[in-house]
Amino acid sequence: MxxxxxxxxxxxxxxxxxxxxxxxxxxxxxxxxxxxxxxxxxxxxxxxxxxxxxxxxxxxxxxxxxxxxxxxxxxxxxxxxxxxASEDFGLGSRKLDWEKPDTSKFKQRTFMGYPRQDGSVGTGNYWIVLPMVFCETRNLEVMREALVDSLGYGKNQTWKDQTEQLINLYRSGKSVAEILEADLAIEEEVGTPTRLFPNVDGVKFLNHEMGCGGTRSDAQALCGLLAGYATHPNVAGVTVLSLGCQNAQVSILKEEIAKRDPNFAKPLYVFEQQEIGSEEKLVAGAIKQTFAGLIEANKIERQPTPLSKLVIGLECGGSDGFSGISANPAIGHTSDILVSLGGTVILAEFPELCGVEQELSDRCVDEETAKRFNSLMKVYNSRAEAVGSGFYMNPSPGNIKDGLITDAIKSAGAAKKGGTSPVVDVLDYPEKVTKPGLNLVCTPGNDVESTTAEVASGATVVLFTTGLGTPTGNPITPVIKLSTNTKLYNKMNDIIDINCGTIIDGEEGIEEAGERILDYVIQVASGTVTPHSVRLGQDDFIPWKRGVSL
Structure with a gap:
C-alpha cells in the first residue's frame, strides 16, 4: 500500500x-x-x-x-x-564498516562477455573510429555512410518513410493545413538488419569538436579520454583519423594508451591526412583497413564470465524529488551487491556530491585517498565560484520544479547511487579505474559529459536514473534508464527500461528493486536484452573541455 x-x-x-x-x-x-x-x-x-x-x-x-x-x-x-547551505568538510576518521548485502542469489551467476587480452571482459564488441581533431568530421561521416548500413548496423527507416509520405502529400497538391492534419502511417519495427559480422555489435564514430585551438592540457585530456575508449573492454579495435598538425597528436594518444595498458595489443590503424594526401586515398584506405579489422573482430565470441568482471557506471539526469528515495538507493543496493561479489562501480558527477563530502571522505579506504577527494571537490567548486557560479547553482529549473530545491538536497539523493561500501579509489578526469569496489571519478554533473567520462574510465554498463526523462546513451556502453516514478515510466517507456516508481507506489522495497536491476544488468551484459538507448542508437559523446561545467 x-x-x-x-x-x-x-x-x-x-x-x-x-x-x-x-x-x-x-x-x-x-x-x-x-x-x-x-x-x-x-x-x-x-x-x-x-x-x-x-x-x-x-x-x-x-x-x-x-x-x-x-x-x-x-x-x-x-x-x-x-x-x-551545506556543512564544511575536512579530513576525518576512517568509517569503513558496512553491512554487506545478501549475495546468495548472485554468487553462482555469470554473464556472457567478450574476453580481452588484458584480463578485462566487455559487454559489447565494437569497432570505433576516432578523429584526433574536429577537422576530420566530414571524413568520419563519409566512412559512416559507407559502412553502417551496408554492414547491417543501420536503424529502422520509420522516419524516412514518414518523410516520403509528406513528400507525396505535397506533390499531390495538399495545402500546409492539410499536410499538418494528415495522419501519417507509422510502421512497426520489423526485426533488425542482418549483420555481415554477427559477433561485432557495431562500428561507432566518436565525433567531437576538440583537438586543436584550445590549450595543450585540453589536448592531453582529450587524448586521455580517447585512450580510455581505445583500451575499453567493449572495443575490439580502433581506426584513427588525424589531420596531422593539430594539438592532439597521435603520439600523445599512444602515450595515454600505454599508461592504461602497457601491453596494448588491439588493432590500431592510423591514417594521417596531411601525410597521405587526398581525402579519397585517406577514406578508401581507412574503410579497407577497418573492414579487414572487422573480419578479425568477428572471431571473438562471448564466454561465461563471473559478475566480478562487471564495471557499472552510476549516473542520474533530469532528477526529481523522488530520485533520492527510489531509483538512486535502488541502484545503490545493486552497487553494494556487485562490490560484495568483487565487481566495480563508478560514482561521478562531483558537483552533485555537495553536502555529503564528509561522509564520502570518511568512507575512503585511507587518508591519502580522502585528501585527494577533498582537494578535487574544493578546487572544482572554487573554479566555479571564480567565474560567478558554484555547486549551489547546479539544480536546473526542472529539478526545482519537481522538488530539488537546493544542490545539497539533490546531492544527498544523488550520492545514494553509490551505496554504502568503502571508497577504494578517487580518480581525476579522464583516469581509468583499476581497483574493484566503489570508485569516485571527478566529472561534471552534465549528463552526457559525465557518461562519456565514466565509460572512458572503464564502465561496461551504465545505470542512469531519471525523474523527468532523458534519452542519454553512449556509443559503446549500454546505458540502462531507470525512472524514479511510475507516471514517467508510463509516459516515456520508449526510452526508459526499468520502473523504480514501484518503490514509491509501495509495490516493492529498495532491496528487491536493487536485485531486479542487477538481474536486468546481467541480461544486458550478456546481449540477450537490448536497452532502449542501444536500440535507438543514442550514441551521445561529449568530451569535457576542462573548465566550469556543472
Whole structure:
C-alpha cells in the first residue's frame, strides 16, 4: 500500500510528499499530526517545525539549506523561502564498516562477455573510429555512410518513410493545413538488419569538436579520454583519423594508451591526412583497413564470465524529488551487491556530491585517498565560484520544479547511487579505474559529459536514473534508464527500461528493486536484452573541455 508521506532520516525536519497534499489537511506520521499551511505537490517537502531566518533545514540527515524567511510548521519548502547551505568538510576518521548485502542469489551467476587480452571482459564488441581533431568530421561521416548500413548496423527507416509520405502529400497538391492534419502511417519495427559480422555489435564514430585551438592540457585530456575508449573492454579495435598538425597528436594518444595498458595489443590503424594526401586515398584506405579489422573482430565470441568482471557506471539526469528515495538507493543496493561479489562501480558527477563530502571522505579506504577527494571537490567548486557560479547553482529549473530545491538536497539523493561500501579509489578526469569496489571519478554533473567520462574510465554498463526523462546513451556502453516514478515510466517507456516508481507506489522495497536491476544488468551484459538507448542508437559523446561545467 502506498504511503502518502516519507521522512527519509530520523534527524530530518522535512517530510516528503509522495502524493499531492492539500492545504488544511492534517497529516499523521509516526504518531505526530501536522496541519499543512500550504498545498504540497508530490515530490516536495513540508517543515516539521517552525524555522526562523537562517535556521537549518535538514534532509537525509545532513544540512541541505537555511530559511530565508520564517517558515511555519506544515509550510512548503521552496526557493522563495530556502537557500542552499551545506556543512564544511575536512579530513576525518576512517568509517569503513558496512553491512554487506545478501549475495546468495548472485554468487553462482555469470554473464556472457567478450574476453580481452588484458584480463578485462566487455559487454559489447565494437569497432570505433576516432578523429584526433574536429577537422576530420566530414571524413568520419563519409566512412559512416559507407559502412553502417551496408554492414547491417543501420536503424529502422520509420522516419524516412514518414518523410516520403509528406513528400507525396505535397506533390499531390495538399495545402500546409492539410499536410499538418494528415495522419501519417507509422510502421512497426520489423526485426533488425542482418549483420555481415554477427559477433561485432557495431562500428561507432566518436565525433567531437576538440583537438586543436584550445590549450595543450585540453589536448592531453582529450587524448586521455580517447585512450580510455581505445583500451575499453567493449572495443575490439580502433581506426584513427588525424589531420596531422593539430594539438592532439597521435603520439600523445599512444602515450595515454600505454599508461592504461602497457601491453596494448588491439588493432590500431592510423591514417594521417596531411601525410597521405587526398581525402579519397585517406577514406578508401581507412574503410579497407577497418573492414579487414572487422573480419578479425568477428572471431571473438562471448564466454561465461563471473559478475566480478562487471564495471557499472552510476549516473542520474533530469532528477526529481523522488530520485533520492527510489531509483538512486535502488541502484545503490545493486552497487553494494556487485562490490560484495568483487565487481566495480563508478560514482561521478562531483558537483552533485555537495553536502555529503564528509561522509564520502570518511568512507575512503585511507587518508591519502580522502585528501585527494577533498582537494578535487574544493578546487572544482572554487573554479566555479571564480567565474560567478558554484555547486549551489547546479539544480536546473526542472529539478526545482519537481522538488530539488537546493544542490545539497539533490546531492544527498544523488550520492545514494553509490551505496554504502568503502571508497577504494578517487580518480581525476579522464583516469581509468583499476581497483574493484566503489570508485569516485571527478566529472561534471552534465549528463552526457559525465557518461562519456565514466565509460572512458572503464564502465561496461551504465545505470542512469531519471525523474523527468532523458534519452542519454553512449556509443559503446549500454546505458540502462531507470525512472524514479511510475507516471514517467508510463509516459516515456520508449526510452526508459526499468520502473523504480514501484518503490514509491509501495509495490516493492529498495532491496528487491536493487536485485531486479542487477538481474536486468546481467541480461544486458550478456546481449540477450537490448536497452532502449542501444536500440535507438543514442550514441551521445561529449568530451569535457576542462573548465566550469556543472
Amino acid at each position: 502506498q504511503q502518502r508521506v516519507l521522512k527519509v532520516h530520523p534527524a530530518d525536519n522535512v517530510i516528503v510528499a509522495l502524493t499531492d497534499l492539500q492545504k488544511g489537511e492534517v497529516i499523521t506520521f509516526e504518531g505526530v499530526e501536522y496541519e499543512l499551511v500550504d498545498d504540497i505537490a508530490a515530490k516536495h517537502k513540508f517543515l516539521t517545525e517552525d524555522r526562523a531566518v537562517d535556521e537549518d533545514i535538514t534532509m537525509y540527515g545532513v544540512l541541505v539549506g537555511k530559511a530565508k524567511q520564517f517558515i511555519p510548521r506544515g509550510g512548503l519548502m521552496h526557493t522563495f523561502n530556502t537557500r542552499h
